[in-house]
Amino acid sequence: MEVSDTQSTRRDARTTQRDGRAREEREPRPGAAEDRAHDRAKDGTAENLSARETWRALYRHFRPHRATVALGGFLALIGTVSGLAQPLAAKSLVDRLGEDGSITGILLLLTGLVLAGTAIEAVASYILERTAESVVLAARRTLIGRLLRLRLPAVERTQPGDLMSRVTSDTTLLRAVTTQSIVSAATGGLAFLTTVVLMGLLDPVLLGVTLGVIVLIGGAVALVMPRISRATRQSQAAVGEISTVLERAFGAFRTVKASGAEERETAVVAAAAQEAWRHGVRSAKWQSVAGASVGLAIQVSFLAVLGIGGARVASGAIAVSTLVAFLLYLFYLIDPVSKLVTAVTQYQVGSAAIARIAEAERLETETLEPGEPEAVGGRGPATVTFEDVTFRYRDDLPYVHHGVTFEVPGPGMTAFVGPSGAGKTTVFGLIERFYEATGGRVLIDGRDVRDWPLTGLRAAIGYVEQDAPVLAGTLRENLVFAAPGASDEEIREVLVRARLDGLVERLPDGLETLVGHRGSKLSGGERQRVAIARALLRKPRLLLLDEATSQLDAVNELALRDAVAEAAREVTVLVVAHRLSTVTLADRIVVMDAGRVRAVGTHEELVAKDPLYGELAATQFLTAAR
Incomplete structure (x- = not known):
């Protein structure tokens, strides 16, 4: 079969216009959210959430643990109440001393209040800290599950190190804001109001002096809160950049060493660490200002109350015991005010983390159906059909496929050949639904792949990538990665x-030997054989091999060609290959060039009728005989 460029161009234009209009009417462009997230990541900032959105996100993390947090808050409140009773007991003690009465009962009461309050607050603190760790655990599980279901374009637009930072560093910041911050705001607010009421009952004049000082300094503290949030957000983005550059360096560790680039890469990581330090110090500076302001407010209030209160005692307006109780309440006011300031500070810090987590949660994910995946179309070899398929990775990038059309019956082997950039590997990505076709249809067994359950579709496919990735772990774990239920006999056979x-x-x-990071303890050829064995062990209906034997020596390549040829008798095999020895085994060959199908046929047919294939056979395939 041969498709002319003129026909393909006309068909491409019609299909693109038709499918483009229909897709725009049905749904927003896929990847638009990821593009915006990627642009913000380049600027080192996360999306700002409104106060309502932040609280909604906070409540989502807090809701499953609200009963436990309520218990911890209730116990903390009891501890606070026991503390509020202490100044009144102290006032009674001073009055009793003036009357020469017995103070034993009051001392016992004071001691009991102190011990009970301390014990209750310790229990409350443990409950809240334990709950905080549970919040972080749940957030990490949810986020990890979501990130591993991301659509491939979303992953390609985002730095892996930044995604890892959101799972590790950002979720850690949820610890305080979803428990301590909420409880501190509630108990601190109630304790503050109660203390103020009791101080007002003792002496309204001294209360007015105290509140005046607190409001004056509190206004200044409010001005630094947005600075804390901004600095924390920038610091977390910088931490993500550290993970990104480290992941890049360790991902190409041999290349770094072979290039003598250790010092340069160290400088890059150090620069990212310096940036994180700079923003972290800035956040710490403003948090210190906020924390120190609490002590300043209380100390200034103490001096003012001591001066004015002393004058009121001298004039007989209040008793000495009243001034003592008021001063005790004033010192006691440090705790609720500190809790309120801490709660607001933690909220500012946590809101930055929540914005980054929410941004990751909005990345587009795939829908994976629960339960056991069923093979697409039952059993037996699958058929693959491309009908006028157009595709581009993003709207701002050129098309990779321009009306690609071909049909592959099963079983048997079909080879895809063509120059680099012809769109051969993209064919596999569309079959696996790593990407969605921009126009046209991709069919398996005559049914559009978008109509198949995604888990079932991929369960029917064995896929060997071009770089044949091997995961850290044992050899056995890598072999059964796609078929966890494989028996020992099946493993031995494969x-x-x-x-x-x-x-x-x-x-x-x-089989229990560790293969190292990315299979570093295996040779390139061994990694490819592991990847092929992993795909065969899955017993697929459709086997996709992307340059699967490029790193093998002649002996192992010949042996694996025989294995693939044997598999092609039972399943449908699609292979992207540049070696003539592999291509000539194929039942049919699809020649692609510039995103189009030029011709389809056997090796002999194509050598005779297609100039491009003849040139590839003579040069790229390294053979002179045709």
């Missing part, structure tokens, strides 16, 4: 087919 049985015998711990 080891033989992938020519890994000899490797397993040489390894010190066999």
Whole structure:
């Protein structure tokens, strides 16, 4: 089959206009939110949430634990009440001393109040701290589950290190704001109001002096709160940048060393750490200002009350015991005021973290159905059809596919060949639904892949990526990664087919041998064989091989070609290959160029009728005989 460029261009224009209009009418452009998030990430800032949105997000994290937090808050309130009774007991003690009465009962009462208040507050603190850790755990589980379901375009637009920072660093900041901050605001507010009422009952004049000083200094504190939030947000973004640059360096560790780039990469990481330090110090500075203002307000109030109260005692307006009780309440006021300031400060810090977490939660995810995935279309080899498919990765990027059309029956092997950038690997990404076609349809067994359950679709496919990634862990864990229920007999069989049985015998711990970070303890060819074995162990209906034998020596390549050819008798195999030895085994070959299908046929047919394939066969495939 041969498709002319003129026909493809006309069809591409019609399809793009039709599907583009329909998609815009149905839903917003996929990835628009990710684009905005990516742009903000480049600026090192997170999206600002309104106060209502922040509280709504806070409540979502707080809600499952509200009963436990209420219990901790109730106990903290009891501890506060016991503290409020102490100045009154002290007043009675002073009055009793003036009357030469017995003070034993009052001393016992004071001692009991102190001990009971301390014990109750300790229990309340433990309950709240434990709940705070539970809030962080739940937030991390939810966020991790969501991030691992992100659509591939969303991941590609966001730095992995920044996403990891939101799971680790940002969720940690939820600890205080979702428990201590809420409880501190509630208990501190009630204690403050109660204390003020009791101080007013003792002497309204001294209360007016105290409140005047607190309001004056409190107004200044309110001005620094937005600065705390801004500095914290910038600090968290900088921490995310540290994770990003470290992930980049460790991801290409051998390249860093081979390039002699250790010092340069160290400088990059140090610069990111310096930026995080700078914003962290700025946040600490404003938090210190807020905290110190509390002590300043109380101390100034104490001096004012001591001077004015002493004058009122001298004039006989109030008794000495009243002044003593008032001063005790004044010192006691430090705690609720500190709690209120701490609650507001923690809220400012937490709101920055919540904004970054909420931003990650708005990234577009895939819908994975619960339960056991069922193979698409039942059993047997799958058929694959592309109907006038157009695709581009983003609206601001050029099209990768321009009306791609082909049909692959099953079973058998179909090879995709063409120059670099022709769109061969993208074919696999569309079949796996890593990406959605911009126009046209991708069909498996005659049904659009968008109509299949995503878990079922991928359960029917074995996919070997171009770089054949191997995960840190044991060899066994990597082999059963896509088929966790595989038996030992099935594993042994696939080891033989992938020519890994000899490797397993040489390894010190066999299948339980650790393969290192990204399979660093294995050679490139061994990693490819592990990836192929992993795909075969899944027993797929459709096997996708993207340059799966590019790093193998001639002996192992020949053996694996035989294994793939054997698999092609039972399943449908699609392979992207540049080696002639692999391509000539295919039942059909699809020649792609500049996002279009030029021709489809066997090796002999294409050599005779397609100039591009003939050139590839003579040069890229390294063969002179055609």
